[in-house]
Amino acid sequence: MARLKIDHAKCTECRMCYVACREINLNAVVVSSTDQHLLEIDDRCIYPKCTVCLMYCPAEGSIVESDTGRSLVPPPPEVWTDDLRWPRSAASKAAEE
């Protein structure tokens, strides 16, 4: 079961979460087969070990914990501690490409 889910009543489908998740090669944000191409988060999501998508989501309340329904946008301080930050360097980006 996915650990995060998108609240479509609040999400604007801007796709920042898709971009961020794709950038780090998790690819847990997927375009669903709905006519509206709504985004969903699948079981490749490793939250709470990764919280990158939450940092770039602009729509308050649009990504929530699946189990509790707790809103994670804007991100509460406990989900962006130093140990949760994804290392980012020119070398690591080059290696990914």
Add this chain to the structure above:
Amino acid sequence: MQPILEDFLTKWVYPVGFAGAGVDFRMRQTERCIPVWDNIVAGALKTAAADLKSGRDDWKAARALAGYAVEGPCMSIKQMSTQILSVTVDEQPKYIDLQRMRARQIWDEVKHGQLHADVLIRGGWVKREEELMDDPRANTQPKLAYFGMTSMFPHIHPLARAGQHYFNEATACLSITATLSVVDDPLIRHQLRSQEVEEMMHFMEGKYQIDAYALTPEDQKPIEEVFDFLLKPWASAPTRALGGAGGGEPPA
């Protein structure tokens, strides 16, 4: 510091998803932006209060005409497509998501133009959007620091616009929040509420691109040059060439 800015920083600016040179660079630029953002919040609060105090309605039309000039289809398509085209075929693998963000933003901006047109139509200032094509106020924006061609072509690097997004879209978010905290007019509140989340997305484009892509001095240089430009005292003020007071000394 204005409480509106403090809240914005805590909720949207400081949370980071990455660690590395891009984030460090963004935080340094943020420190440069904060005093200007603070003044912009103060100015937006003052303007909104003055608008209300005037007891008239013409400020709504003035705001909508100015909004249409910067977000109507003509300006939106030109400015955004220009920036998309700054990515060459060779660079596309590096910036493909940047292109996606900007493609999305074209549609956002065009929608915002519709919101401004709706204010003018529902407020009775025009009958049809097409009337705006003949009104210079709906087709010229006077700030050098806006995304218009004046600041775009000298800063055409694919990442340059990240600086514009970060600085300018933050000012949009802050100004909207400040105005909503004062203005109770349903027409204006509808327009601002409808666009505020998308302005935040555009700010996030800048935040994300700096954090994720500005990883070397070479990547950071074109972005820093944009901040150098945007933070000049004359850059955000209406230019004299379009009827403004100038707002400081012109570039040497």
